[in-house]
Amino acid sequence: MIFLLTLISFFSGSLMFSYWLGLLKKKNIKSVGDGNPGAANLWKAAGYKFGIFGVLLDFLKGYIPIKLILKNELVSDVQWLPIALAPLLGHAFSPFLKFHGGKALAVSFGMWSALTSFHVSFAYAVILAIMFSTLHVIKKGKPISSEEDGFQATLGMFLLSFYLHYRDFPMYILAIWLGNFLLFLYKNRTGNMQVIKNWVNKRNRELHV
Numbered sequence: 001m002i003f004l005l006t007l008i009s010f011f012s013g014s015l016m017f018s019y020w021l022g023l024l025k026k027k028n029i030k031s032v033g034d035g036n037p038g039a040a041n042l043w044k045a046a047g048y049k050f051g052i053f054g055v056l057l058d059f060l061k062g063y064i065p066i067k068l069i070l071k072n073e074l075v076s077d078v079q080w081l082p083i084a085l086a087p088l089l090g091h092a093f094s095p096f097l098k099f100h101g102g103k104a105l106a107v108s109f110g111m112w113s114a115l116t117s118f119h120v121s122f123a124y125a126v127i128l129a130i131m132f133s134t135l136h137v138i139k140k141g142k143p144i145s146s147e148e149d150g151f152q153a154t155l156g157m158f159l160l161s162f163y164l165h166y167r168d169f170p171m172y173i174l175a176i177w178l179g180n181f182l183l184f185l186y187k188n189r190t191g192n193m194q195v196i197k198n199w200v201n202k203r204n205r206e207l208h209v
């Protein structure tokens with residue numbers, strides 16, 4: 001039963017809606033921006049209407065399977081670990097894209113929204129909004145790169161752990177968080193290293209002026 005539900009959730013996550021919506025507009029979003037087959041590049045390639053639709057569908061493919069399983073009380077506590085992470089892994093390693101999927105931000109929001117009735121996804125959104133505004137001020141309005149976006153998503157996910165701990169979320173939720181965090185670390189590894197390298201170089205230049 002757990003295996004079947006994990007498989008269904010994985011399949012749902014593996015549906016690459018943003019990528020397919022791009023193809024509808026004759027755009028390959030894997031060759032746009034940072035090449036991530038997610039809604040941000042769909043937005044860039046096909047405009048805001050397609051972008052919003054992409055965000056919504058990528059959100060729902062995480063939300064719907066988890067909500068249905070939760071509603072029907074099919075699993076409990078620790079059994080949630082593989083099932084909740086499955087849509088994220090489906091998006092990140094989609095068989096429809098030869099296992100080269102996306103960064104799994106939108107689908108993570110969907111999964112957390114269903115699993116915790118929007119509680120955790122709202123907290124994560126607040127953390128990201130604070131980080132985004134802070135970075136905007138630091139960069140004095142200059143555009144934020146996709147590497148910085150990915151770095152914020154990873155750091156924001158890390159900071160979310162303090163909130164989960166503070167609000168006494170159960171162990172299985174912390175385990176799901178850990179899986180989500182490790183996935184973000186992996187999927188953003190190149191961009192994160194680039195952001196850290198740029199920051200260290202900038203600090204060195206400032207120290208030697």
Ligand SMILES: O=P(O)(O)OC[C@H](O)CO
Binds near residue numbers: 040041107
């Ligand atoms: O993480 P993805 O693949 O859902 O894509 C996320 C959006 O493009 C926003 O960065």
